[in-house]
Amino acid sequence: MLREFRLNFLSKFGPWRAAALSAAAGLALSMPLHAAIIVNDTWVDGTDSDPASPVYSENGVDADADGNSESVWYQGGVGTLDPVGPGGPERGNLTSGGTSSASWTTYFTPEGSEVNLANPGDSMKVTWAFSLTNVNANNTSQNFRIALVDTPASITRLTANGTPGSGAYTGYSIFANMGQTLGNSGPFQLKERAASGDLLSTGSNWSAGLANGATSGATGYTAGTPYTFVASLTRTALGELQVDMGITGGSLDTDGNASVSFLDTTPNGGSFKFDTFALRPSGATSTAELFDTSLFKVEFNAVPEPASMLLLTLSGIGLMFARRRSL
Numbered sequence: 001m002l003r004e005f006r007l008n009f010l011s012k013f014g015p016w017r018a019a020a021l022s023a024a025a026g027l028a029l030s031m032p033l034h035a036a037i038i039v040n041d042t043w044v045d046g047t048d049s050d051p052a053s054p055v056y057s058e059n060g061v062d063a064d065a066d067g068n069s070e071s072v073w074y075q076g077g078v079g080t081l082d083p084v085g086p087g088g089p090e091r092g093n094l095t096s097g098g099t100s101s102a103s104w105t106t107y108f109t110p111e112g113s114e115v116n117l118a119n120p121g122d123s124m125k126v127t128w129a130f131s132l133t134n135v136n137a138n139n140t141s142q143n144f145r146i147a148l149v150d151t152p153a154s155i156t157r158l159t160a161n162g163t164p165g166s167g168a169y170t171g172y173s174i175f176a177n178m179g180q181t182l183g184n185s186g187p188f189q190l191k192e193r194a195a196s197g198d199l200l201s202t203g204s205n206w207s208a209g210l211a212n213g214a215t216s217g218a219t220g221y222t223a224g225t226p227y228t229f230v231a232s233l234t235r236t237a238l239g240e241l242q243v244d245m246g247i248t249g250g251s252l253d254t255d256g257n258a259s260v261s262f263l264d265t266t267p268n269g270g271s272f273k274f275d276t277f278a279l280r281p282s283g284a285t286s287t288a289e290l291f292d293t294s295l296f297k298v299e300f301n302a303v304p305e306p307a308s309m310l311l312l313t314l315s316g317i318g319l320m321f322a323r324r325r326s327l
Contacts, residue, residue, distance in 0.1 A: 038300055041070045091292050094287065109275045134223060141184060144281055150273045170193050177220070178286065181220050188212060188253070190213070210243075221252065222251070229247045238265075241272065
């Protein structure tokens with residue numbers, strides 16, 4: 001039946017029209033729309049407390065015209081989290097914390113405006129660039145933790161410094177080991193949310209490791225070296241979620257790259273929404289004394305919805321027909 005339709009189409013409209021349809025369809029499928037930078041912060045204004053609740057994020061609009069699209073940061077637990085001055089870096093200081101943990105949290109969109117990977121091909125990318133001071137020599141913990149999640153409306157967001165509330169977050173995390181030499185058997189382990197509760201303090205709120213991206217005994221983190229964490233999430237045509245996370249820099253894991261790649265066929269909680277980035281270093285004795293962040297960036301790339309792709313395809317065909325008639 002399909003072959004008969006194709007032959008009828010070619011005989012009626014000619015091979016060049018079929019080629020036009022193919023080209024226009026290819027154009028529609030390959031053309032990304034609505035590419036957006038949600039947050040791009042280098043702390044150029046020397047503050048990390050604006051925009052305040054209930055806005056939380058400039059959400060792609062540089063409202064204060066300072067050259068950055070910002071999101072407010074909240075510090076909980078030990079130490080401090082503040083820019084050292086205009087232009088940053090944003091410094092997390094655990095010097096006096098001993099073995100106690102800190103939490104650093106930012107909501108990169110307002111509630112109700114989450115980054116939503118609603119359609120096949122939709123993707124997002126989170127970039128966190130940082131350097132360290134006084135990295136511990138070696139330990140066996142997974143006390144360096146990073147989360148990219150959706151904070152549901154049922155959880156009250158922070159409005160002042162503190163630790164995020166407990167509840168049914170959905171999303172993914174990295175439970176990592178930090179030392180000059182990597183010492184845990186899963187030193188860069190990807191997990192997904194498994195239970196309601198606190199965000200990053202309790203390991204059992206997260207699944208067993210989905211994938212591990214570094215090797216125990218390999219070179220770890222070096223003070224003064226720039227590192228970049230990147231998380232990339234892409235929705236597939238089958239409703240799956242491709243999750244890629246990694247840290248590059250120096251001689252990390254010997255070759256300068258600790259990374260994981262995992263295709264989640266049952267995305268966490270059935271959710272494709274994200275609005276929160278959080279970090280939990282558990283004390284200077286098992287992570288580092290200072291974390292200096294030079295960049296935090298969130299990007300969202302949405303592809304056309306099926307109806308929009310069809311309209312784009314038909315428009316392309318119409319333009320090609322009109323040009324043909326004018327020749």
